[in-house]
Amino acid sequence: MQKMDLLVWQHGIYSSAAIIAQGRLLEYYQQSAKEFSRAQYGDIFWAKITWLNQKNVPQFADLGGSQQGLVQINNLSNSTENWHILQVERCATGTGKQAKLTNKIKLPGIFLIYTPNQAGLVFSSKTLLSLEEQQKITHQFKKLADHISGGFIVRHHLRPEFIDFALAEGNFLAQKWAIIKNRSHSLKTPQRLWGDEHPFWRLLRDEATRIDNIFVTSPLKATLIRDYLGQYYPALVNKIQEKPIHDWAMDQTEIDSQLDDLENQRVELVSGGFLLIEEGQTLTAVDVNTGSNFITYNQRKKSSAFYMNQQALLETFRQLRLRNISGHILVDIIPMRASNERQELLKIAQEQAVLDPSYCQVAGYSRLGLLELSRQGRGLSWLKIKQLPPNE
Numbered sequence: 547m548q549k550m551d552l553l554v555w556q557h558g559i560y561s562s563a564a565i566i567a568q569g570r571l572l573e574y575y576q577q578s579a580k581e582f583s584r585a586q587y588g589d590i591f592w593a594k595i596t597w598l599n600q601k602n603v604p605q606f607a608d609l610g611g612s613q614q615g616l617v618q619i620n621n622l623s624n625s626t627e628n629w630h631i632l633q634v635e636r637c638a639t640g641t642g643k644q645a646k647l648t649n650k651i652k653l654p655g656i657f658l659i660y661t662p663n664q665a666g667l668v669f670s671s672k673t674l675l676s677l678e679e680q681q682k683i684t685h686q687f688k689k690l691a692d693h694i695s696g697g698f699i700v701r702h703h704l705r706p707e708f709i710d711f712a713l714a715e716g717n718f719l720a721q722k723w724a725i726i727k728n729r730s731h732s733l734k735t736p737q738r739l740w741g742d743e744h745p746f747w748r749l750l751r752d753e754a755t756r757i758d759n760i761f762v763t764s765p766l767k768a769t770l771i772r773d774y775l776g777q778y779y780p781a782l783v784n785k786i787q788e789k790p791i792h793d794w795a796m797d798q799t800e801i802d803s804q805l806d807d808l809e810n811q812r813v814e815l816v817s818g819g820f821l822l823i824e825e826g827q828t829l830t831a832v833d834v835n836t837g838s839n840f841i842t843y844n845q846r847k848k849s850s851a852f853y854m855n856q857q858a859l860l861e862t863f864r865q866l867r868l869r870n871i872s873g874h875i876l877v878d879i880i881p882m883r884a885s886n887e888r889q890e891l892l893k894i895a896q897e898q899a900v901l902d903p904s905y906c907q908v909a910g911y912s913r914l915g916l917l918e919l920s921r922q923g924r925g926l927s928w929l930k931i932k933q934l935p936p937n938e
Contacts, residue, residue, distance in 0.1 A: 550756050554746040554771075555763040555791050557798065563746035565753055566796055571804045573867055573903075575745030585613055585645040587924045588654070588748075589634045589741035592730045593647070607632055607647055610736035615647040631730055631739065636923075653719045653740075656754045656778050657704040657712035660719035662696035662727075672702035672900045679706055689713060694720045702900065703755045708779075715778045746771075748924075752903035754779050760786045761794050808869055808928050815861060819854050823865060829874040832865075834858040836880060851880040852887040856894060859917075863898040863906075872904070872923025876916045895919070 550572065553564045560576040577586075585591070593607040593615065607615045607630070617632060636646035653660040667687050669680055683700065686709050690698070694716065704712055726739045742748055750757075750771065760782065762768040768788050775782050791798055807813075813821040815837075822833040836854060862877055882888055892910060895917060899906040902921070909918040 549758045550753060551795070552746065552749055552753065552757050552760045553791075553794065553796070553801075554744070554760070554767055555798075561744045561746075563744065563749050564801065565749055565757075569796060570864070571801065571868055572864060573749060574801075574805065575749070577745050585609055585615060585634050585738075586741055587634055587636070588652075590651065590726060590739045591615075591632050591634075591647075592733050592736055592739055593630055593632045594736050595628055595630060606644070608736045609645075610738070614644055616644040617647040617649075629730075631727065651723070652699070653723055654748075654751055655701075655715045655719050656751050657701055657708055658716050658719060659699040659701060660696060660716065660723060661699060662720075662723045664697050665695070666697040667691075667700065668697065669700045670702045673700065673704075674702060674900075675705070682706065683709060683712075686713065687716070690716045690720075696720070696723075705755075708755075711778045718777065750774075754782060757782060758785065762786060762788055763791055764788075805928075813861060813865060815854075815857055817854055817857055819858065821858060821861060821865070823869075823871075825869070825871055829876060830866075830871050832862050832875065832877045834877065834879050849882060849884065849887060851882045852884075852891065855879045855882065855891055859891060859894055860898065863895075863902065866906075866919075866921055867902055867904070869928045870923055872921050875919040875921060876912075877919065878916055881915060892917070 548567045550565055550567045553562075553566060555562050557576065559578045561578075562576045563574070564571055565573040591607075591609045593609050595617070596606040596608065605617055607617050609615055615632065615634070630649055631651065632647040632649055633651050634645045635648040650664065651662055653662070667684055669675065673680070675683070683704070683706070687698065690713060698716060700712075722740075729739055744767065746767070750760075754775070760771060762771065765788055768786055771786055772783055775786075811823050813823060815821065817837075819837040820835050822831075822835065824831045824833075834855060858879065859877070865871070866875065879891070882891070888911065892908065895908045899908050899919070904924055905922040907920045909920065912918055
C-alpha cells in the first residue's frame with residue numbers, strides 16, 4: 547500500500563487540502579469563504595418547499611441566501627409539508643443551475659455513514675470483509691440499534707480491529723444528527739444546518755486508515771484534528787505535525803505546478819507514452835498512446851502492450867480522482883491479443899475502483915475493446931471550476 551500524506555493549509559483566500567502519494571498529488575480541494583456560503587456536496591439545509599400543482603414534476607426548495615435546489619416529489623415520501631431537512635446530493639453545475647436535493651440524509655464518518663431515515667446495517671459494495679467478519683460486526687452493531695434509530699452504512703475502511711472505534715463513532719454521528727434536527731425546530735427561515743467548514747475533513751474521513759502523516763500550518767486546525775482522531779482513530783494522532791508549508795516535502799510552488807498540469811489534456815507517462823483526456827458534457831474519453839519512445843519490455847510472460855496499459859490505467863484512475871471527473875468514462879487501451887492479459891488489466895481496474903473514495907464502477911470491455919467505467923462525482927470537476935465566471 548502506497549504511503550499518503552494529508553496536507554492542510556491556507557493559500558491566500560482559500561482553505562486548501564491535498565493528499566499526496568510518492569511526491570504526486572492524488573486529490574486536491576480548495577474552498578474560499580464565498581464558496582462555503584454556497585450549497586456544497588453533502589451540506590444539510592432547513593429548506594422551504596415550493597409545491598407545484600402537478601405531482602410528478604420537480605419541486606423547488608428555498609435554501610436561504612438566494613439559493614434554490616431541486617428535489618423530486620418521490621424523495622419527500624409523499625409529504626405535503628412545506629419545511630424539510632434536505633441534503634445536497636449533487637452540486638449546481640454552473641450559472642443558472644440548481645443543486646439536486648434529497649431527504650435521504652447521510653452523515654459520514656471514518657468507518658460509518660449514519661442514515662437517520664433508513665434503518666438497518668448495510669456494508670459498502672467495496673468491503674473487503676469476509677462473510678464471517680460481516681456477521682460478527684452485524685452482531686456487535688445490535689448494541690447501537692437498541693438505542694439509536696435509523697441505520698448505518700459500513701464503509702470499506704472498517705476492519706474487525708476497529709469495531710470499538712466504529713461503535714463510538716456511531717454514537718457520535720447519532721448525537722450530531724439529534725443536534726442538527728433540534729436546531730431545525732427553532733428556525734423560521736431557510737439556512738444551512740451542517741456542512742464541512744474545511745475541505746480537509748472529507749479527505750481525512752476518506753483516507754484516515756491509509757494516511758501516514760498529517761501536515762498542518764494552523765495550530766487551531768491541528769487541535770481540531772487531534773480531538774476528532776483521538777475519539778475514533780487515535781493511531782493517527784501522533785502523526786499530526788505543525789510546520790510551515792516551506793518545510794513540507796512538497797511546497798506551494800510544486801503543488802501549483804502540478805495543478806497547472808490539470809489544464810492540459812495530455813498526460814505524460816514515464817514509459818514514453820501518454821494519455822489524452824477529453825472531458826465532455828456527457829462522457830469523458832481517455833486515449834492511451836504509445837508515443838514515439840515506446841519501450842519494449844524484456845518480460846517473457848507479458849507483452850509490451852500490457853505494461854503500457856497497466857501504467858496508463860493506474861495514471862487514469864489518479865487523474866479521474868485528481869480532476870474529480872464523473873459520469874461515463876471510456877478508456878481506449880492499446881490492443882492486446884492475449885485474453886489473460888485483458889482479464890488481468892480488468893482486475894487492476896477493479897482494484898483501483900475500490901481505492902477510489904467516490905463510487906466508481908468498472909463495467910468491463912465494450913464490443914470495440916474500450917474499457918467502460920462510471921464514477922460518481924463530488925462537486926464540480928477541476929475543468930468545470932476553471933470554466934466558471936469569476937463571480938461564481
